[in-house]
Amino acid sequence: MVRFGVLGAGNIAHRFCASLAHEGSAELVAVSCRTEQKAQAFLAEVGHVEGARAYGSHEDLLADAEVDAIYLALPHDLHRDWSLAALRAGKAVLCEKPAMLSAEEMCEVADAARAAGVLFMEAMKPRFVPLYKQVLEAVKQIGPLVRVETTLCNDMLAAVEGSGSYHMTPGPGAGVLLDCGIYCASWLQAFGEGTPRLKSIVGAERDGIDVYADAQLDFGGMPGRLECAFDRAKKRTATLVGTDGRIVVDELHRPQRAVVELAGQEPVVLNVPYEADDFYGEIHHFVELVETGATESTLMPLDASIGCAEILDVIRAGFQVVPAAPEVLREQ
Numbered sequence: 282m283v284r285f286g287v288l289g290a291g292n293i294a295h296r297f298c299a300s301l302a303h304e305g306s307a308e309l310v311a312v313s314c315r316t317e318q319k320a321q322a323f324l325a326e327v328g329h330v331e332g333a334r335a336y337g338s339h340e341d342l343l344a345d346a347e348v349d350a351i352y353l354a355l356p357h358d359l360h361r362d363w364s365l366a367a368l369r370a371g372k373a374v375l376c377e378k379p380a381m382l383s384a385e386e387m388c389e390v391a392d393a394a395r396a397a398g399v400l401f402m403e404a405m406k407p408r409f410v411p412l413y414k415q416v417l418e419a420v421k422q423i424g425p426l427v428r429v430e431t432t433l434c435n436d437m438l439a440a441v442e443g444s445g446s447y448h449m450t451p452g453p454g455a456g457v458l459l460d461c462g463i464y465c466a467s468w469l470q471a472f473g474e475g476t477p478r479l480k481s482i483v484g485a486e487r488d489g490i491d492v493y494a495d496a497q498l499d500f501g502g503m504p505g506r507l508e509c510a511f512d513r514a515k516k517r518t519a520t521l522v523g524t525d526g527r528i529v530v531d532e533l534h535r536p537q538r539a540v541v542e543l544a545g546q547e548p549v550v551l552n553v554p555y556e557a558d559d560f561y562g563e564i565h566h567f568v569e570l571v572e573t574g575a576t577e578s579t580l581m582p583l584d585a586s587i588g589c590a591e592i593l594d595v596i597r598a599g600f601q602v603v604p605a606a607p608e609v610l611r612e613q
Contacts, residue, residue, distance in 0.1 A: 283308075283350055284308055284348055285301065286352075287309065288312075290312060294312075295326065304564050307568045309327070310348060311342050311345055312342070313337070323335070340366070351373070351375070353376040355377075357379055357454030358453045358454035360377075360379075361381055365390060368390070368394055368397050373401070375567045376402070377404045378403055379590070380403035380586045381586070381590055382459070383594055391583040391584075391586070403586040405563070406562070409563040409580060410559060411553045411555065419551070420528065422543060423541070424525035426472055426522065426523050428503065428520075428522040429519070431505075431520075432465070432517060433509045433510075433534055434509060435510060435514055435517075438487065438512045448511070449488075449490055458509060463593065464534040465508070465533070466592040469592055471585070473500030474501045477500045479596060480497040482497070498592070519536075527541075528540070538552050538553075
């Protein structure tokens with residue numbers, strides 16, 4: 282039985298705990314927040330944690346000898362420090378995406394995990410849903426890849442601004458690239474080779490925070506596109522184009538459906554529902570890793586997390602705000 286402690290008590294931590302209830306080989310034993318009262322309220326809300334402990338500091342949770350692993354659900358800019366602290370404490374770490382703010386941070390955490398021989402895994406949900414395995418098989422049918430395009434655009438700016446969310450709170454952890462772009466980066470990293478070159482980018486900011494980005498990338502000769510938004514909506518897809526066909530994955534951040542289109546053949550629709558929910562796959566995989574003593578995931582290895590961070594680093598380095606770009610907006 283893997284005993285989890287949760288750092289942070291936001292909405293995503295609630296969703297994680299609801300999914301954890303479906304995993305028979307794991308249990309929630311502790312949560313830590315800024316105050317013990319808030320931690321107690323969280324435990325009361327999630328409702329299936331009799332005997333779980335409420336801590337008013339993350340240090341106290343990491344000192345709990347009965348915690349085997351942590352789910353790190355704190356704001357993005359706190360991931361590095363608390364991941365390193367958890368690894369030093371010998372706790373396996375399931376870290377919410379984006380794992381880190383930069384490739385430099387991710388390399389530091391990866392080195393610490395390897396040196397300590399302790400598991401660290403980024404909670405990149407799309408790689409653990411049942412559909413993902415079928416997409417990996419289907420890619421073999423469409424011939425060598427010639428292009429990968431990813432789009433995760435949501436018209437949610439009013440919601441994230443009005444909620445006081447850290448996504449739109451000035452600071453290093455804010456912005457759409459970290460929140461939505463990281464999902465796109467995961468698909469690009471999985472099917473692109475190496476660190477890309479940035480060919481072009483258009484974008485938009487609100488009060489210095491990125492709310493839209495459309496980046497054209499080059500992965501050693503293979504074009505890639507990463508588009509993400511808080512301020513406009515589009516179909517949210519990952520499109521893998523090969524010499525003999527293409528695969529269009531719907532809802533790339535929570536995929537359950539994909540269409541395989543091969544030249545001269547009728548399209549094949551893959552409908553593959555979640556097991557329980559969109560969190561369960563990553564939880565089950567992580568629990569299996571802990572139980573077997575593995576120190577790295579095969580589905581989301583440390584180098585994959587570094588690669589995803591590198592993609593966002595490349596885009597940020599060339600980010601240009603285009604207040605008036607009618608031709609781009611017409612295309613959207």
